[in-house]
Amino acid sequence: MIKPITNWRGFVLLPLSLFVVSCSWMGNDFRDRGNDYLLAEPIKPIVVPSKYNANSLEELYVVPTLQTDDFDLTEAFETPRPEALAxxxxxxxxxxxxxxxxxxxxxxxxxxxxxxxxxxxxxxxxxxxxxxxxxxxxxxxxxxxxxxxxxxxxxxxxxxxxxxxxxxxxxxxxxxxxxxxxxxxxxxxxxxxxxxxxxxxxxxxxxxxxxxxxxxxxxxxxxQGIGGGPKISVKMLAGEPVLRMALSYERARATIAHALRQQGFATFDLAIDDGIFYVGYEKPVNPDEESWYTRWFGGASDAVIPTTPYSLAELLANLQVPDSPETRAIFPGVKAFGSGKKLTEVPGYLIVVVATEAQVDIRIRDGYGNRLNKREAKEKLSIIRRNLI
Structure with missing residues (x-):
């Protein structure tokens, strides 16, 4: 007569234990070897006999020189956002x-x-x-x-x-x-x-x-290397993010003017001869983030058109920046700095196009002519860059 199994847990665990043991029998070792290098012992350096020539090994893949003009090593590192697909x-x-x-x-x-x-x-x-x-x-x-x-x-x-x-x-x-x-x-x-x-x-x-x-x-x-390097890059110049263009001044102004009418930007006023644009910015509505209600009936997520009570001439006459060679180079048409009254709650940004002998530099400042924080400046310059033609 066959006796019924009453201790079923032992019946189940027995095959499992046999399976684990069999794994070790087959030579499988699941021990973590990640820290085995800590147990390594030093060995004596190899000595080449004098009758042989000894050549030192060289790097197969040379690490390029670090270019520090693209960013500031003193600021906290932030993982950059991926570039938008072209x-x-x-x-x-x-x-x-x-x-x-x-x-x-x-x-x-x-x-x-x-x-x-x-x-x-x-x-x-x-x-x-x-x-x-x-x-x-x-x-x-x-x-x-x-x-x-x-x-x-x-x-x-x-x-x-x-x-x-x-x-x-x-x-x-x-x-x-x-x-x-x-x-x-x-x-x-x-x-x-x-x-x-x-x-x-x-x-x-x-x-x-x-x-x-x-x-x-x-x-x-x-x-593969045709046409030279990229024509557009974001550089750090004297601690300020700058959009650098390897283009003629005429074309740089034209493509910037086009970019400042796209993707949330609105041009309030401009002084084309001085290369200064007064713009507003509102983050455009992302259709993927809209609810079904706003897609059908509109509402809070409708695009907002930025406005300003000031003209560019008023802003330039009342810039709140110190007089210096750098400031005069960025705003060449301004006769005096810091002498005007401080306007109340100036919205928007000043986009300044400055040409040098080899390239054209684009800066973004607030409505008073002051620098933006680096993160905001890089963000806005990146949006402008994506809309260049």
């Missing part, structure tokens, strides 16, 4: 940008992808390439002959540069022309196109081709 991460677009008489193509793909597509365009249209420099980002065509001008020879230089936004490309074109007898003689490229109409024709043809074809994602290894 449009190029989702869909490619090709646009023709214009500033005054200048026109160029903007492609939101990196130069290493655009470079081979330009070469394909020239080859498909039987335009011979006389010279190509991937490091400088230039492609020079051979001398061409248009049917309507047999006595003249024409050629083009294509400039491929890094765009203002990450993973974007700017394409500039310059046209040159010469008589048939002089076309074979090497000459320098002109500062401006000889024939703007011929430049515009090539620009439009290239833009239409790039827009009509889909990018295959292929890249040129020779063009």
């Amino acid at each position: 449009t190029s991460n989702f869909e490619e677009s090709v646009k023709i940008q214009k500033l005054g008489a200048k026109r160029w193509i903007l492609v939101n793909s990196p130069p290493s992808e655009v470079w081979p597509r330009i070469r394909n365009f020239l080859a498909a249209n039987q335009v011979a390439v006389a010279d190509s420099d991937a490091v400088a980002g230039t492609i020079d065509s051979a001398w061409l002959q248009f049917k309507d001008s047999p006595e003249v020879r024409d050629r083009y230089r294509v400039y491929v540069e890094q765009g203002v936004q990450p993973d974007s490309t700017e394409i500039h074109i310059r046209h040159d022309a010469a008589n048939v007898s002089n076309a074979v003689v090497a000459s320098d490229w002109p500062a401006l196109s000889i024939n703007p109409e011929r430049e515009a024709w090539m620009l439009d043809e290239l833009a239409a081709t790039l827009a009509s074809e889909a990018s295959t994602g292929s890249t040129s290894l020779l063009a």
